[in-house]
Amino acid sequence: MKNDLILRAVRGEKTERVPVWLMRQAGRILPGYRKIRESVKDFQELVKTPELACAATLEPVDILGVDAAIIFSDILVVPEAMGLDYQMLESRGPIFEKTIQTEKDIDAIRVGSTENWTYLLDAIKLTRKELNDRVPLIGFAGSPWTIFAYMTEGKGSKTFSIAKRMLYSEPEMAHKLLDKITQTTIKYLKDQVAAGAQIVQLFDSWGGILSPESYEEFSLPYIAKICNELSPLVPVIAFPKGAFFSAKAIAKLNCAAICLDWTVDPKEARQLLPGKTLQGNLDPCVLYAKPSVIKSKTYKMLDQFGTQNYIANLGHGVYPDIPMENVKHFIDCVKQYPQA
Numbered sequence: 001m002k003n004d005l006i007l008r009a010v011r012g013e014k015t016e017r018v019p020v021w022l023m024r025q026a027g028r029i030l031p032g033y034r035k036i037r038e039s040v041k042d043f044q045e046l047v048k049t050p051e052l053a054c055a056a057t058l059e060p061v062d063i064l065g066v067d068a069a070i071i072f073s074d075i076l077v078v079p080e081a082m083g084l085d086y087q088m089l090e091s092r093g094p095i096f097e098k099t100i101q102t103e104k105d106i107d108a109i110r111v112g113s114t115e116n117w118t119y120l121l122d123a124i125k126l127t128r129k130e131l132n133d134r135v136p137l138i139g140f141a142g143s144p145w146t147i148f149a150y151m152t153e154g155k156g157s158k159t160f161s162i163a164k165r166m167l168y169s170e171p172e173m174a175h176k177l178l179d180k181i182t183q184t185t186i187k188y189l190k191d192q193v194a195a196g197a198q199i200v201q202l203f204d205s206w207g208g209i210l211s212p213e214s215y216e217e218f219s220l221p222y223i224a225k226i227c228n229e230l231s232p233l234v235p236v237i238a239f240p241k242g243a244f245f246s247a248k249a250i251a252k253l254n255c256a257a258i259c260l261d262w263t264v265d266p267k268e269a270r271q272l273l274p275g276k277t278l279q280g281n282l283d284p285c286v287l288y289a290k291p292s293v294i295k296s297k298t299y300k301m302l303d304q305f306g307t308q309n310y311i312a313n314l315g316h317g318v319y320p321d322i323p324m325e326n327v328k329h330f331i332d333c334v335k336q337y338p339q340a
Ligand code: CP3
Pocket: 022, 023, 024, 025, 026, 027, 028, 037, 043, 070, 071, 072, 073, 074, 075, 076, 088, 090, 092, 093, 094, 140, 156, 203, 205, 317
């Protein structure tokens, strides 16, 4: 591996420079992505064509100079593999044709298996070959709760009240669905590792809309199960977005690293998450600012986290309308940060 900074940082080994990558680095901020996106019928065609997914994965490595690639796919591949088809609508996000409301609906979907995501495994194999060990390749999945939220709501939501209603009114049914998603996700991530993913990240994008009690009943235990199954194979990064209220419980996860959103104070995170590599957490909106502001906020973040056991990133995925030059400047600032 020519650049193994992220692998070393995630394992808690010494790094001579802080590694950096961005969540959602392969997307609309990049000209090559927009071109590929225009050439296909829909988002799924891109996700399901290994050559195109590979090209989208490599572009940020080539033109932004990030220290990791993340395989081009989506967390919604899992509900699709379980039998729920979605459409990705231009600037409106995903919409599912059917949603899960009853016990019967849960019984009607399957635990996904390898044949449901071969295209992704082919994309990973091809990307590893094309990367030729330049940087590590990250695989990923949504957390069971976040996938549950999309399966029950059928789309994004401000309140996620349909999803949360099931937690409070039919908790056993909710657990049954979460369990089925978890079984699928474990297979899905193990397959990604077997195909060549060297780190996996679990996105709990909607963890933060739960109460601490609900979070620790309906989200965290399923993340813990996945961590227990995957950690013996590769380093796992958990991203409990908005859920730092449960930091003490999160600290007990069997995972190498925790990704933090921008609401979390770096020093407090160091205290509450001892022994974990931390990743994050610049507010993506900082990247709308002028270069001097991007630099001072980035340096301040690195001062606070320190340079070891740390991976620089944003506190959420990069927004599609952020200028690419600003993203590049952020990456360069991390790389130029003076390290003793
Ligand atoms: O990080 C990467 O560059 C790899 C690819 C990746 C995508 N989605 C591609 C994508 C990853 C890691 C994701 C994760 C994902 N997808 C999450 C978790 C991270 C987060 O943002 O909280 C979530 C919640 C989703 C679900 C999803 N996918 C939504 C809500 C949307 C629509 C809104 C949006 O952000 O664009 C997507 C679409 C999507 N996924 C796009 C890309 C590049 C844009 C689609 C397009 O080009 O038409």
